[in-house]
Amino acid sequence: MTAIAGDLRGSSSASNPSEEPTEPTEATEPGQATLPEDSHYDADVIVVGAGPSGSAAAYWMATAGLDVLLLEKTSFPREKVCGDGLTPRGTRALVEMGIDVSEAAGWLHNKGLRVIGGGLRLELDWPQLASFPDYGLVRPRADLDHLLVRQAVKAGARLHEQTSVTAPVLSRQGRVVGVQAKAGPDGAVRSYRAPVVLACDGVSGRFALALGLQRNDRRPMGVAVRRYYTSPRTNDDYLESWLELWDGPPGADHAKLLPGYGWIFGMGDGSVNVGLGVLNSSAGFQKTNYRTLLTTWLDNTPEEWGLREENALCPTQGAGLPMGFNRTPHYRDGVLLVGDSSGSVNPFNGEGIPYAMESGKFAAEAVVQALARPQGPGRERALAGYPAAMAQEWGAYYRLGGAFVKLIGNPAVMRACTRHGLPHPKLMRFVLKLLANLSDPHDGDASDRIITALTRLTPPLR
Ligand SMILES: Cc1cc2nc3c(=O)[nH]c(=O)nc-3n(C[C@H](O)[C@H](O)[C@H](O)COP(=O)(O)OP(=O)(O)OC[C@H]3O[C@@H](n4cnc5c(N)ncnc54)[C@H](O)[C@@H]3O)c2cc1C
Structure with a gap:
C-alpha cells in the first residue's frame, strides 16, 4: 500500500x-x-x-x-x-x-420478506439471481x-x-x-x-x-423510529413488513388506518427490532407523534408477541430517511x-x-x-x-x-x-x-x- x-x-x-x-x-x-x-x-x-x-x-x-x-x-x-x-x-x-x-x-x-396487509400474509422468498445472493441478514x-x-x-x-x-x-x-x-x-x-x-x-x-x-x-424524505423488545418472535427466517398499521384490531369496524409502514425483525438473541416509517408524501408527515404511533400499533398486535411497554429494552428512537x-x-x-x-x-x-x-x-x-x-x-x-x-x-x-x-x-x-x-x-x-x-x-x-x-x-x- x-x-x-x-x-x-x-x-x-x-x-x-x-x-x-x-x-x-x-x-x-x-x-x-x-x-x-x-x-x-x-x-x-x-x-x-x-x-x-x-x-x-x-x-x-x-x-x-x-x-x-x-x-x-x-x-x-x-x-x-x-x-x-x-x-x-x-x-x-x-x-x-x-x-x-x-x-x-x-x-x-x-430467506425473504413476509408482507402483511389487507387481511393477508404472504411470504416471498428473495429471488434466485446471478447478481445477488438469495439471503438477507x-x-x-x-x-x-x-x-x-x-x-x-x-x-x-x-x-x-x-x-x-x-x-x-x-x-x-x-x-x-x-x-x-x-x-x-x-x-x-x-x-x-x-x-x-x-x-x-x-x-x-x-x-x-x-x-x-x-x-x-x-x-x-421519510422519518423512521425503532425500539427493541424482548419477544418470542426473536427467531424468524423472514423480515416482516406491515403495509398497514391499525389503531385497533386490524379490519375491525372501529379500527382506523394509521399513517406509515412497519417492520418486525427478529434479532435471534431473545429480542426483536420493531419500527415504522412515515413518508413526506403522507398527510401525517411531521404532524405525527411517532412514539405514540408505534405503541398504538403494537398495542394491537397479539399479546403473546410481547410487544408491550414492560418488555421494551430501550426508549423509542428515530431519525430521518433521506x-x-x-x-x-x-x-x-x-x-x-x-x-x-x-x-x-x-x-x-x-x-x-x-x-x-x-x-x-x-x-x-x-x-x-x-x-x-x-x-x-x-x-x-x-x-x-x-x-x-x-x-x-x-x-x-x-x-x-x-x-x-x-x-x-x-x-x-x-x-x-x-x-x-x-x-x-x-x-x-x-x-x-x-x-x-x-x-x-x-x-x-x-x-x-x-x-x-x-x-x-x-x-x-x-
Ligand atoms: C429508524 C431507522 C431504521 C432503519 N432501518 C434500516 C434497515 O433496516 N436497513 C437499511 O438498510 N437501512 C436502514 N435505515 C437507513 C440506514 O440507517 C442509513 O441509510 C445508513 O446508516 C446510512 O449510512 P451512512 O454511512 O451514510 O450514515 P450513518 O450510518 O449515519 O453514519 C454517519 C457517521 O458519521 C459520523 N459523523 C457524523 N457527523 C460527524 C462529524 N461532524 N465528524 C465526524 N463524524 C461524524 C457519525 O457518528 C456516524 O458514525 C434505517 C434508518 C432509520 C432512521
Missing part, C-alpha cells in the same frame, strides 16, 4: 497544485475556515464519518493504495438507530468487502458498523475516533482542501488537509450544508457526498445501508482515478465520474421511486394496491424485485427484463 500511496501522494500534494492556497484568507462563510500558507496535505483523502458509507469508501480507497484519513466523532462500538435488516443487496456489499457473513460468524440469515448496527470500520482499518485506512469535524477548510479559489475538527477529550481544534474530502456524515448532512448544499424538499437523491450535486469543489449525506436511501423500501456502501465504492473508484492524475481539469473529470456513476446506477430507478412515494402517500391508492396486489403471489414476486432493487440486468427472466426496460426508458435523476 505505502509504495502506491507514495506515488499517488506525489501526484497530489508534491506537485504544488494551482488550487493549493499561497496565502491565508478570511473565511467566506460562517463555519468555514481557510488553509494557512505553509500547508501540506495530511492524507490523500479525508473521509468524514465512519458509518457504512465512510467505512466502505475508506476500505476501497485504502485497498487501492491511497492514504486515507477516516475521522469519526464517536468511538466504536457505538449504536446507530436502525432496523438492522439487510436484503441480499446488503449481503452482496458485505461479501464484496471480504466480510465473513456466515451464521458461524454471528450473522442471522433470512440481520445484525445490530453496533456490531455491523464496528466490523466495517475494522475492515477499513485492516486495509490501511487511518481511523481517528472522537474527532468531530466542524467545518470545511477552503482554498482561496473556494475549493475544499481539508477539514477543521475538534479532537480528543479536551476538544482541541485542528485542521487536516487533503486534496479530496468525502462527506459521509449521515442524514444531518452538516458538511454539505456548510458548503450551501441544501436538501431538495421536493424529493422523497431518499431518492434529495441532496445534489453529489460532487462539487473537492467534496463528494456519499450515503445518507447524498440522499441515497431507496425510496421504494427505505433501505439505506447497501446504498451507503455502494455509493462509498463508486466514490472510491472516482477518487482513485482522480488522484492518479495531476491537479487540474483531468482530475476534475475523474471526480465528475462519481455523480455520473450515481445517476447511471440509480438515477432512473430513483425517479420511479419518487413517483411511487407520491402515489402511496395517498392511503386510498395504498389500500387498493395492498388489497388487489397481495392475493397474487406472482405479481408480488415481481413487486418484491422492483421494491428491493434486485434483478439481473443481463440474462434475467421476464420480470427482470421489465424492470430493466422501465429503468432504461426513464430519464435519470441527478
